Amino acid sequence: MNTIASQTGLSEQVPELAVADRNSFFHPFTAIRDQEQGGGLVVARARGSRITDVSGREYIDGAAGLWCVNVGYGRSEISKAIEAQSLELPYFHTFNGVSNEPGIRLSEKLLDLAPSSMRRVFYGSSGSDANDSAVKLLWNYNILRGKPEKRKIISRTYAYHGVSIAAGSLTGIPVVHQDFGLPLDFARHVSRPDLYRDAPERQCHTEEAYSAWLAEELDQMITSEGEDTVAGFVAEPVMGTGGVLPPPRGYFEAISRVLEKHDVRLVADEVITGFGRVGAWFASQLYDIKPDLILTAKGLTSGYLPMSAILVGDRIWSVMEDAARDGRVFAHGFTYSGHPTCAAAALANLAIIEREGLVGRVADMARPFHDAIEAQVGDHDLVGDIRSVGLMLGVEFVADRQTREPLPTAAKTAGRIALAARRHGALVRALPNSDVIALSPPFIITEEEISELASALRKAIEDVASELKEEGMLPA
Numbered sequence: 432m433n434t435i436a437s438q439t440g441l442s443e444q445v446p447e448l449a450v451a452d453r454n455s456f457f458h459p460f461t462a463i464r465d466q467e468q469g470g471g472l473v474v475a476r477a478r479g480s481r482i483t484d485v486s487g488r489e490y491i492d493g494a495a496g497l498w499c500v501n502v503g504y505g506r507s508e509i510s511k512a513i514e515a516q517s518l519e520l521p522y523f524h525t526f527n528g529v530s531n532e533p534g535i536r537l538s539e540k541l542l543d544l545a546p547s548s549m550r551r552v553f554y555g556s557s558g559s560d561a562n563d564s565a566v567k568l569l570w571n572y573n574i575l576r577g578k579p580e581k582r583k584i585i586s587r588t589y590a591y592h593g594v595s596i597a598a599g600s601l602t603g604i605p606v607v608h609q610d611f612g613l614p615l616d617f618a619r620h621v622s623r624p625d626l627y628r629d630a631p632e633r634q635c636h637t638e639e640a641y642s643a644w645l646a647e648e649l650d651q652m653i654t655s656e657g658e659d660t661v662a663g664f665v666a667e668p669v670m671g672t673g674g675v676l677p678p679p680r681g682y683f684e685a686i687s688r689v690l691e692k693h694d695v696r697l698v699a700d701e702v703i704t705g706f707g708r709v710g711a712w713f714a715s716q717l718y719d720i721k722p723d724l725i726l727t728a729k730g731l732t733s734g735y736l737p738m739s740a741i742l743v744g745d746r747i748w749s750v751m752e753d754a755a756r757d758g759r760v761f762a763h764g765f766t767y768s769g770h771p772t773c774a775a776a777a778l779a780n781l782a783i784i785e786r787e788g789l790v791g792r793v794a795d796m797a798r799p800f801h802d803a804i805e806a807q808v809g810d811h812d813l814v815g816d817i818r819s820v821g822l823m824l825g826v827e828f829v830a831d832r833q834t835r836e837p838l839p840t841a842a843k844t845a846g847r848i849a850l851a852a853r854r855h856g857a858l859v860r861a862l863p864n865s866d867v868i869a870l871s872p873p874f875i876i877t878e879e880e881i882s883e884l885a886s887a888l889r890k891a892i893e894d895v896a897s898e899l900k901e902e903g904m905l906p907a
């Protein structure tokens with residue numbers, strides 16, 4: 432979501448590609464003006480945790496693409512599975528009960544890995560469509576059990592659930608709403624859990640007290656909306672794009688009590704956290720969350736092909752199964768639901784994660800990873816907070832470490848640090864609407880590469896701190 436760089440300009444790399452890109456390619460989450468001025472990066476190839484651009488420059492990919500290339504780049508096992516499946520049966524639909532073996536095997540595998548209350552798997556192609564499908568599943572479930580008015584879905588400020596109309600409504604990031612007239616009316620937002628910024632403001636001095644405060648806020652919202660109108664609560668177990676925010680201790684326990692009291696279903700959006708990113712197969716297992724739906728995408732195929740999977744829990748499935756006795760059709764699904772080639776890619780990806788013990792590796796690397804980043808950047812005046820779970824880490828920048836005063840928005844500090852890091856050979860992500868850099872490298876990143884990443888980040892922070900001082904945005 433960063434605006435693109437003029438410093439590492441595409442025009443310097445391959446001029447004709449720069450012109451062709453500018454004149455033809457409409458980029459997502461990109462400032463059109465910046466692209467017109469010739470910035471950008473054209474990536475050409477990748478291996479392991481390293482990306483090479485068209486001019487031959489190498490970068491450590493500190494973000495695994497967009498939190499997704501978990502097994503790293505260049506895995507021939509996945510490419511071969513894709514080739515073999517596309518020669519055998521590249522595509523067929525799964526409507527009207529038609530199935531295919533990779534889709535069946537993948538469904539079995541996912542139910543095997545997931546919490547035991549999950550009963551069935553529904554497929555799409557993206558995290559956004561998984562969220563849209565989840566909304567429709569909740570609406571369908573409540574209609575089937577005779578509660579058609581129970582439709583509102585509560586999400587959280589700064590949450591990211593995608594950009595399609597329903598998912599974009601659940602997202603709580605202002606820039607995703609403001610130019611589109613979103614959110615739609617079914618969506619509500621309670622506060623994000625932000626231990627660094629919000630807990631002190633709420634006078635919550637322990638994590639448990641903060642969790643209780645957040646649960647009370649949710650309780651009040653459901654009560655004031657009317658529990659007969661609220662269908663679901665959706666949450667990323669560790670909030671990603673909203674700032675890399677781990678839940679405070681006791682959060683999901685407290686929230687779940689409120690949801691149970693009001694007969695509201697819990698949706699865990701594990702699009703980032705699923706398949707090992709937090710050092711467990713699912714964050715729902717790590718935090719002992721008992722969701723009714725688990726949404727996955729990204730790490731399901733490590734981004735080699737697009738695929739999303741919704742794990743449907745017992746309580747929702749049993750209502751749908753009962754209602755189906757009269758021959759009712761679940762009138763929802765996509766051309767690419769259960770795509771056999773994507774399923775083959777997912778199976779190969781999961782086989783790598785299992786065989787190489789990558790979930791355990793993430794758990795083992797979590798501390799050393801955090802410590803390496805902390806050791807390099809933790810003492811810098813601009814760094815207010817470093818938080819992490821598994822291989823998901825956020826660095827928040829501030830004007831004053833003592834008071835936690837934010838930097839001026841106009842300084843665009845995190846965005847500039849991401850660009851400076853690129854000059855120093857590392858790709859990191861500046862998150863929208865907060866001064867946070869997110870790191871989420873591939874699970875196979877080596878210790879040496881972590882040091883390179885940390886040192887590039889340090890240099891980038893130093894560069895931007897000097898620039899901000901020169902511009903009078905920070906005291907000299």
Ligand SMILES: Cc1ncc(COP(=O)(O)O)c(C=O)c1O
Pocket residue numbers: 497556557558559560562591592593594667671672700701702703728729
């Ligand atoms: C938690 C979460 N949910 C949903 C999405 C949307 O996924 P997609 O971009 O594949 O639609 C994302 C994307 O970053 C995400 O982080």
